[in-house]
Amino acid sequence: MSSKSRHIARFMPYACDREGVKFRSVRAAVDGQARGELASGSLLTAGMEWRELTLAVHLELNPQILERVVHPDEMPRPPVALVLALRCREAFLSRSHRITLADPTAGLYECILAARREELRGEVAVTPYLVRTSSGTRRPGYAWRRGAWLATGEPWTVLIDEPKPRVGDNLEVLRKRFSEAQEVPPADRANWFFLQLDSGAPRLLLNEEQPEVMRALHDTSAKGRRAAVRDALYERLDAAIWPALLLYAARAWLDGEGDVSSWQENVLRLWAKRLGAPRGELEAEVQQLAERATETPASFVLEINAALQRDDQSRTARLLAEALS
CATH class of the missing domain: 2.60.40.10 (Immunoglobulins)
Structure with missing residues (x-):
């Protein structure tokens, strides 16, 4: 050795x-x-x-x-x-x-x-x-x-390798002390994350005053309880953030008749492809996606969460159950 x-x-x-x-x-x-x-x-x-x-x-x-x-x-x-x-x-x-x-x-x-x-x-x-x-x-x-x-x-x-993204192309992730963050409502300052959609580009805020959660999110373990907890936290973010981004972008798409900000268009196009848009029919699928999101939001949220589960195939839930059993 x-x-x-x-x-x-x-x-x-x-x-x-x-x-x-x-x-x-x-x-x-x-x-x-x-x-x-x-x-x-x-x-x-x-x-x-x-x-x-x-x-x-x-x-x-x-x-x-x-x-x-x-x-x-x-x-x-x-x-x-x-x-x-x-x-x-x-x-x-x-x-x-x-x-x-x-x-x-x-x-x-x-x-x-x-x-x-x-x-x-x-x-x-x-x-x-x-x-x-x-x-x-x-x-x-x-x-x-x-x-x-x-x-x-x-x-x-x-x-x-990728060119520097245009403003609004990516979800900005920031760590802040929520007690000092004016953009976070007072009632939410004990939470561990906050999604801000009214600042031009979406921002995900993580609460520095939740050190246990921050350590779990950045843990590099491959197996065991810590890895299972970390992956479960990321799944929680996915389940909350994607429907919110899509519903917000869909309303903007319909209200603006397709004239939306860069990040809103990117989110809708990404999920149209992810849900199986046929080649050459992306524009029509984006329009249908926006209509489903605004006309039947409850069903749409379930559709998105089902797609997220298909990608993960409930692996994180099983690992978490095994680790904590």
Whole structure:
């Protein structure tokens, strides 16, 4: 074990290795077109029209790690799996991909990661973890809880290239002390977030006076209770913010007969595509989306939340229930 790994192990209640998983290579494709191998920290220039980024990740796991972090009684069938944590903090993306190890002693593994363009902005990080897949017997010096990480490695990162957005193209996220924020109504100053839509461009305010929530939102854990709580908080933001943005933009679209601000048009176009607008019919779908939102707002909110659940497939709810059980 490296000196760094030994240092970390002394301060953990069980054996672990912070240098146990390494990236052999990462190859990228944009909308199915190969872009070749990318080094960590690369800048990916793909233009503004692409829809999906695919990463073919090749990992190396030193088989000797298993002997250090798994008890000898479990070595015949070690209860472990590799997990890749895909994070994009600027776009509130947090997703994990599990690689089941058919042969934990093989050492080399591959995983395909995919993300949509609207999910990515700025730095995207992929962090590998070796984790337990089931609970076991408590033994001194060994992890026994399901989800405990046994090894990790340095994150692999890529910077998504995009021109500086026009004013109003993106949701601005600010951290403020709500007790001092005049834009937040007094009755709401104990809340942890506030969506402001009357300032020209939408702004999401996060309450600095809720330190536990702020720590949870910025937690980088890949598994366990903290990861489940963080993901649940982001799902709560999605469920509240998207319907509000859409209803506001839809009313502006109809009142202005399509002459709206940049962010309002972007929100409507994004969701028209997300709900399956056929190629070449985007304008008509945007109009129908705006009409549904204003004519039957209750049904429309349910439609948007159903789409958000389809994307997540209730993963966050299951993880949270498991973590807190």
